[in-house]
Amino acid sequence: MSTATDQQDPAVLEAIAFMRLNCDGDVTLDRLAEHVSYSKFYFLRRFKTVTGMTPGQCLTAIRIATSKQLLATDPSMSITDLSLAVGYSSMGAFCTRFRTTVGVTPKEYRALHRGEDLDLGPAGRPARPGPGRTGASLVRGSLVRADVPADAVTYVGLFKGSDPFGVPASCAVLSGAESAFTLEAPVAGRAWTVQAVTLASGPGAPAAGPGPVLALGAVTHHDRGAVDVELPMAAAPAHVIPPLTALPELHARGLPVLRPALVG
Incomplete structure (x- = not known):
């Protein structure tokens, strides 16, 4: 950092x-x-x-x-x-x-x-990953941060490799002071990175766009099997454009373009 x-x-x-x-x-x-x-x-x-x-x-x-x-x-x-x-x-x-x-x-x-309905078709709707799938590992984590506004939204994404770029393999959306998340790493034993981005607010409408970035955090692991991580969050420099700011508008429309986070 x-x-x-x-x-x-x-x-x-x-x-x-x-x-x-x-x-x-x-x-x-x-x-x-x-x-x-x-x-x-x-x-x-x-x-x-x-x-x-x-x-x-x-x-x-x-x-x-x-x-x-x-x-x-x-x-x-x-x-x-x-x-x-x-x-x-x-x-x-x-x-x-x-x-x-x-x-x-x-x-x-x-x-x-434009407010149009999108039909992405089967290719645009990745299957929900199930717990216990062969070769997969669970990433359970919590954010370490100061108080955030009640309307803040945090996007947590799991990326293959050591750089958090592109579309995450799994994603969680946390509201306000929520800090716990569980994601699934598609293949155990390979490097993956978890990045979190806290926005001042989610987009009220697609045209409005997301709120400004309040905090960023990232951690990379190479472990096999279930992993527990703490993700320290720090104030975001104004000049950094984190990849996860691509997600809010899609989430606001409920588009299933990302593998969803596991529940619990």
């Missing part, structure tokens, strides 16, 4: 501002390092220390967040033009990235913001 001093690193903040302004262009690691006058490898290490993600992962998060805003606010823009506007030269590459990050296609996301 980065410290308060880390979070104020002016070079990293400047790099993120540069990515926001130029997300429609070719933003490379070399270009970012040169922009902030750091060597490439020192910049990469420094950026990950401060933000918890690589510059490439942060750029993807910025591009997806920008595309979500455009899909919700500019219904006349074609998906092809939109993909170019957020830095993808191929509409197919953009749609694949959007689908794996958000959980629905750009077209489906736009329909969601």
Whole structure:
């Protein structure tokens, strides 16, 4: 977890501002390092220390967040033009990235913001994982945090591997001061990461979007079998865009695009 001093690193903040302004262009690691006058490898290490993600992962998060805003606010823009506007030269590459990050296609996301009913079909409705499934392990956990507003919503996702990106394999939604959760890791004995994001409030309507991020927490394990974890939550830096902010609007519409958390 980065410290308060880390979070104020002016070079990293400047790099993120540069990515926001130029997300429609070719933003490379070399270009970012040169922009902030750091060597490439020192910049990469420094950026990950401060933000918890690589510059490439942060750029993807910025591009997806920008595309979500455009899909919700500019219904006349074609998906092809939109993909170019957020830095993808191929509409197919953009749609694949959007689908794996958000959980629905750009077209489906736009329909969601129009209030249309979505029929995702069997392929878009992963089967509910059952306890005791061969090769699976349970992850029981609790959040460690200070008091949060009663209307706050926390999304807890379990991701394969050591980086919490893409669509979680399992997800829990906690309200207010709730802290306990149980998730299922699809394959025991492999690395997985649990990330939690606390938002000031959930979206009242799809167009409203979720509230600001209040806190973040993440923990990675390599254990086999049932695991108990404590997930410390810390105040979220304003410049970080956590992947789990892709979930609230889908949850608000009750769309079964994620494997649900186990009960109990």
